[in-house]
Amino acid sequence: MGLVEWWKLRWDSWGLRVVILISLGLQILLIFLAPLRKRVSTARITVPIWGAYLLADYMAIFAVGLISYSQGCVTSGPYADPTLLAFWAPFLLLHLGGPDTITAFALEDNELWLRHFLGLGVQFWAVGYAFIESFPNHKLWIPTVLMLLAGLIKYSERTRALYLASSRVFQDSLLEDPNPGPNYAKFMDEYTSKNNAKLPTLIKIISEPSKSNKTTTEAEKGLSDLEVVQTAHKFYLTFRGLIAELIFSSAQRNESRDYFLKRTARDAFQIVEVELNFFYDILYTKAKVMQSKCLGYPPRAISFILTCAALVIFYLIERKKFDKFDIIVTYTLLVGAIALDLIALFMILYSDWTAVSLTDLERPNWFIKKLPNWFLKKLQCLLNVERTRWLGWFFPEKMMQIVRPRWSESLSQYNLINYCLHPRMEWWERIIDYFGLTILLDRTKYGNTEDFTSHLRDFIFEELKMKSELADDFETAKEIFSARGDWILQDEGHINLLDWISKVEFDESLIVWHIATDLCYYTNHSKDEDNDTKLNRELSKVFSDYLLYLLILQSPMLSPIAGIGKIRFRDTCAEAKKFFRGRQILEEDISFQKFFTSSKCFSCCFRKFSCCFSKCYFKGKKERDKNLQKACERILEVNTDVPPVTVKGDRSKSVLFDACRLVKELKELESNKQIWMIISKVWVELMSYAAGHCRVDTHAAHLSKGGQLLTLVWLLMAHLGLGDQFQIREGNARAKLIVSK
Structure with missing residues (x-):
């Protein structure tokens, strides 16, 4: 055989x-x-x-x-x-x-x-x-x-x-039944007949009373897990039309805005996270069929x-x-x-949908209505609807970091100067580009992730909350929604910095502020900084690298506003690499990979691998930061009195030394604290602008990929009334014909 x-x-x-x-x-x-x-x-x-x-x-x-x-x-x-x-x-x-x-x-x-x-x-x-x-x-x-x-x-x-x-x-x-409104033809026939009879008539507009908001609570009182799920489901039923790009009434906007303005940052983000989980279940699972x-x-x-x-x-x-x-x-x-x-x-029994069905006394599930009260109470105890700690019964503590979160709770990072300091060889660059692996390898080599900390959460919420409090009318709300850094600069009185926001495209503004943030981060700090300055400095760095990651490696999220972002990024990188080679910075670079492959490092790895790996990693990170600082200092040494566009013309879209000019303008501010306060607030506004102008289907697509902070900000802005999906004209009024005697 x-x-x-x-x-x-x-x-x-x-x-x-x-x-x-x-x-x-x-x-x-x-x-x-x-x-x-x-x-x-x-x-x-x-x-x-x-x-x-x-x-x-x-x-x-x-x-x-x-x-x-x-x-x-x-x-x-x-x-x-x-x-x-x-x-x-x-x-x-x-x-x-x-x-x-x-x-x-x-x-x-x-x-x-x-x-x-x-x-x-x-x-x-x-x-x-x-x-x-x-x-x-x-x-x-x-x-x-x-x-x-x-x-x-x-x-x-x-x-x-x-x-x-x-x-x-x-x-x-999600569309409601067609509403033809009041019978206009009948109303006008009656109005005409009264006029023909020479009866004094008057048309009076009667405003209907708006619904009172029953969901307002004190901000000091935190929400339990069950209350978060119930509130998220309530707002999900209202705002699920966002996925279908529908508009919302002023009453819906005011109800949501009033509620979220009274919440803490922790409660607000938890509600948004659970609400996005409802969106995910509807779009990617059988949840809608099972309900x-x-x-x-x-x-x-x-x-x-x-x-x-x-x-x-x-x-x-x-x-x-x-x-x-x-x-x-x-x-x-x-x-x-x-x-x-x-x-x-x-x-299904331990899902958020069941928790809502078992505890929603106003609108219970059709099946729950048929259950006797004693059985319903026993069922609630059995399923532990409060679900504060039930996950700990089934999963060890080490797995809770994966099981408990409702999204990845991480921000991917990508840095332009770090990318330019570690260039690949040209033949290797051509090979990986031929096979379409450039983006994949860039994420691995030049990118990392940062945790979504409570400081990031609180800072974002406070900035959005401050703007929402100012947006009492639709015009102001749309103006804030359309701002991409200029609002905060005008509010703080820094008119001289507006040119780097309002007179340039979004992608150019993002790359310029990204490089400027790095230049300030590695050269403009001291040991005497207070805690707020240090916090704003670190937050600015995280926001900067995150938005550049979205622009370059997640371009569909910013495609409506990205413009020629990738072209501008490539030209800027080309000029940066040329500059670093000319100043001999690349040859002095001792990256982690180069240090780790040295014979001395390998010999100690063979003796004690775990200890050596830790030492080599942190030493390599220290060397990288040192090289980044040196590169930033060399960039700032260049005389930029003449605008770069005067010398280069429009042939290159590089903005490397435009960022250098921005840094020099920032350093004219009163203090280091004010510099980092301005930079951090500008980044939040740039991120808010990007979140609001990202396509809805792109937000929905990333729900199945670990989620993005940009999506959470987008939904939170909608709840705070900052957006263009609300109808401006009020519709809660009716006309009444009055005949005087």
Whole structure:
């Protein structure tokens, strides 16, 4: 027997079984890993989920094809029982239905719901063909029919979830019933008739009373976990129209604004985080299907009962003629299907949706209405609706950093000067650019992440809150919304700095202030700085590197306002590298990689790796900071009395020495404290401008990639009434015709 024949025999015997078990394993992997992608933004999590998501469908479709092919062929051996193959086929429909935790990997998958609907029909026909081919000697036809119905329910759930999350359907679902308003024709006919009868008439406009805000509470009283979830769900029901780019009334704006102005930064950000989690569930999971009255829990209960009945019937049927391994595979499929349903049920019971349903006394779920009060109280105790510490019962403390957060709580960083100080060799640059790996390697080598600290959170909220308090009318709110640094400069009276904001494009302004922040960060500090100055200095650095990361490595987020940002960045980098080479800074650079590959470092690593790694890392970081400081000092040494555009013209878009001119203007301020206060506030305003002008679908797309601080700021601004999605004209008035005697 040749090698090819041997492999063919092994494949005929074991191929289908292996593919089916792999398909089940992928479902188990997805149900546990998929929720992590809204909390973790690293490739170590997203890449396995992406691979499992694609392979799950491919494996299931491939297995259905193998079963259909096997039913039409005459094969021999213990692994070719057509009855058992027909019984396995419906399980693949279950797998194609996917777990509750992921229906779409990317936002674009929702638009392909029609393709999945067609796939539902084709795969159901293929499974039905395998079932029909097994007659008339099909002893397992009853459990096969049961599993066929269960698989049809699960696959239909996924198709319906994709359909409801598609952009057009989602937008239509949020539209209210058409409102023609008062009968204008009848009103004018009556008005005309009164005039013709020469009766004195008067049209009086009566304003309807606005709804009082019942949600206002004192800011000093923090919200519990349950109150955060309830409040977030309340605002989600109102502001989910943001995803569909709808507008909101002035009453909705005022209610939200009044509430958030009374909250602390911690409560405000927690509410926004939970609200974005509701957005994520609607767009990327089966949450909307499961929350449906008739097409949610009842079909899921029927599917679970059918699977359990199939397990019992298979156990009772004579199984001696089947191979032992095939019986094990069958039990694995049955138990696996039941286990997946139980895990999904557990996740539903401990979800925020269930917490809201069990505790919302004003608008309880339709199913909760039918429960007696004593049972509802027992159920609340069982599910621990307060959920303050329930995660600690199931996860060790080391895993809480991944399980507890509702987004990645990190800010990716990217620094222009650091990038220019560590250039790649030209031939290597061409190779990685040819294969499209430049961005990936740039993130690895030149980028890092910073934690989203409470100082960052409080500073952002206080700045937005201050602006919201000033935005009592729509005109002021839109003016603040459109500001990108000029508002704070005008407010502080620094008119001379406005040219670096108002007279340049957004991308140019961002890169100029980014370089200027670095130049000040590494050259303009002293040991006598107070805590506020040190804090503003560090915050400015984090904001600066974060926004440059978005501009260069996450360009879709800033594409509406980025302009020629990448061209300007490349030209600036080219000039910086040329300048550093001319001043011989690159040759003096001792980066961490170069230091770590030295013989001395390797020798100590062999003796005591862990201790050496720590020492080398921090020494390398110290050397990098030293080189950055030296580079910034050399840049500031250049005489910039003549504007760079006068010398270079418009051939190069570089802004390296424009930033140097900005720094020299900043240093004319009264104190170092004032410099960093201005820089930090300008960065918050630049970030707010970027958040408000980022496309809505881009915000939604990043919900499945660990989330972005920019998205949290965008939603928080909407809640504080800073945006252009509110209608200006009031609509709560009506006309009344009065006839005088």
